Amino acid sequence: MFRKVLIANRGEIAIRVMRACRELGVKTVAVYSEVDKNALFAKYADEAYLIGPAPASQSYLNMDVILDVAHKASAEGIHPGYGFLSENAEFSERCEKEGIKFIGPSGKAIKSVGSKIAAKKTMAVAGIPIIPGSESGISDLDEARDIASSIGYPVIVKASAGGGGIGMKVVRKGEELVPSIESAQRVAKSSFSDSTVFIEKYLEEPRHIEFQILADSYGNIIHVGDRECSIQRRHQKLIEESPSPVMTPKLRKKMGADAVKAAATINYINAGTIEFLYSKGNYYFLEMNTRLQVEHPITEVVTGVDLAKEQLRIAAGEKLSYEQKDIKQTGWAIECRLNAEDPLNNFTPS
Template identity: 70%
Template sequence: MFNKILIANRGEIAIRVMRACKELGVKSVAVYSDADSNSLFAKYANEAYNIGNPSPSQSYLNIEKIIDVAEKSGAEAIHPGYGFLAENPKLGFECEKHGIKLIGPNGSIIEAMGSKIESKKLMEKAGVPVVPGTAKGITDIDEAVDIAESIGYPVIVKASAGGGGIGMRTVYEEDELVRAIESTQSVAASAFGDSTIYIEKYIEEPRHIEFQILADEHGNTIHAADRECSIQRRHQKLIEEAPSPIMTEELREEMGSAAVKAASSIGYTNAGTVEFLYSNGEFYFLEMNTRIQVEHPITEIITGIDLVKEQLKIASGEELCCRQEDITVRGHAIECRINAEDPMNDFAPNPGKITGYRSPGGIGVRVDSGVYMNYTIPSFYDSMISKLIVYGMTRDECIARMRRALNEYIILGVKTTIPFHKSMMLSESFIKAKLHTHFVDEYRDEIMGHMAQVMKADEKIAARLKSTFLPSPKIAAVSAAVNSYVTNLNNSKKEL
């Protein structure tokens, strides 16, 4: 096992990795920007290094600075978390060059699976079902028109190097195709530095189902069951659950075997996720994420496997914790992403100072967070505040518990997505598991109606609670207490 690792990320995922490190007796190194100087994750680590300007390109995306800190601190490995450099093959190549272990697959695999075109070719070769579409990048408009006609409308235009739904355009007729291609190329060039696009058959109202993969460096590959990620907004996930409500043992065997085949065929190692679209009894490879997922906690809860600890163990050369036949699914778990966004204003980001904070608790409730009372959410990064995860013996119990936990969750000072999640837990269609990737758009009126009622009730609660949070004269005393806590925390690090 490693003695020390660097976490090349911030916020809740940085703390999540550090917790795994502490349990394994591994020292952790944080890197933070000027905007994160007062962040919890920087205080939680055994060591923390400022890497400068808040701009991601000057800090969390700056491979040279991160490698430099790793070498100065004596970190033997780097955990990239998710986002930022997590799927950047250059980090993998630089780690290899400097003799640092990347906790994830090697750079060449990240590069291959990061290209939607290349990954699709590899999956076809491995015999994994793929969505009908082009096998190469497209730059010629006339060629694109011919391909779309042969596939049949509707089609979806995607950036080859894309992710997170950025630049995707759905096209229902030929007149829209040219504009969609030009728009996608422009966005792709700006966001990823690569304007290559491709076209696929657009599958209407599919479910988004993914399988968690674990693969060691001794040739062992397994899946740790499935997750349903169909509740999305503009291809960004909002709510995830495990297992999928439609999953049967037979379907899990079929899709899980395809996911394992996908990973094994490319010599994949560490944790990863194979994502599928599922519709009318058929499933198709969508993409492979070569990192830990935001939604990994729901898999941990239903399987009992600490996925981040497994990542560290695999990267240090250990064999997998278990065999495929040891994986057992127990109960149900749901995760709600709590973001600093205004759900009544098209989910516009709403950074600012948290003036009141109380997280939920009780049986079956887990909160992965990196914020605290009086913390200011910076405007430079993703708007995620926390992930609220609940467990129940059944899906119905899980939904009821999530309702209860959301009602307990108090965040004042910024607008959050809590009202949206409360509304979803009241939706009859969600409760009946009539899920697909356009659910939020289809049931928009129902969700907005619930939200209006929820927010009125929340405003009354917030008005009552404001007086229970600390008044300004006491802030100095609280700051002193926090500083004392941080000092004690720093002293305790020396004991590890």
């Protein structure tokens, strides 16, 4: 096990990881921006270092400074939490090159599912159901019209590099397609520096179901049950619950097996989440999140598995503490998110 770990994050998730470290006898290092100098997480850690001013680009996203602190503090590993650098393949690779363990997947694994188009191709080859749509980014508008016509309206235009619903456009009629593609491309370019978009069949009123994955470096992979996050606002999750209210033992076994297969396909190691859309008795791969999810505590509540501790053990080279037969979901857990919106500006996120 590690002797000391740096947590490259702030707030609740930093405290969560520090608590897991403390219970495993691991010393912790916090990094904080000027505005967070009196925050609880900065006081809770065994050591804390100022890394820059309030803007994240100058602090929590500054790889050079964070790695410099890790070396100064003699931290053996870095836990990225969620958000910030948690799904940054370059950061994972830099940690590896500098002899610091990234407590998460490899940069190669992150890259393999970072593009939604590439991820869909990979899962299709593995035999996992995917939503019908374009096989590559849209570059020809006439081809886009043909694809939309062949799969049937409504369709949805998505940013390949995106997340959180940014750049998504639902298209219900042919005349809406080109303006929607052009709008999605502009948003994708400004938000992700990648204008690539693709088309999928739009599923009406689907269920959004995800499976928590744990995988060690010895080839052991399990799923830690399911969560549902269908109740959303502006494509952002509002309520998550575990288990899903529509899940049956037979469906859980089948979807869980495909989730494990998805992780195995990209040689995934550590914690991750495979997300599916479920509609009218069928399910389809949506995307993979290569980090600990915000909603991970509800899985911990119903299974008794401490996901943060398992992340640390896996990264330290230990085998999984559980086999699939050990995972049981007992009871029910719900997480609700509070969102800040501006009522004077059409309730846009503030």
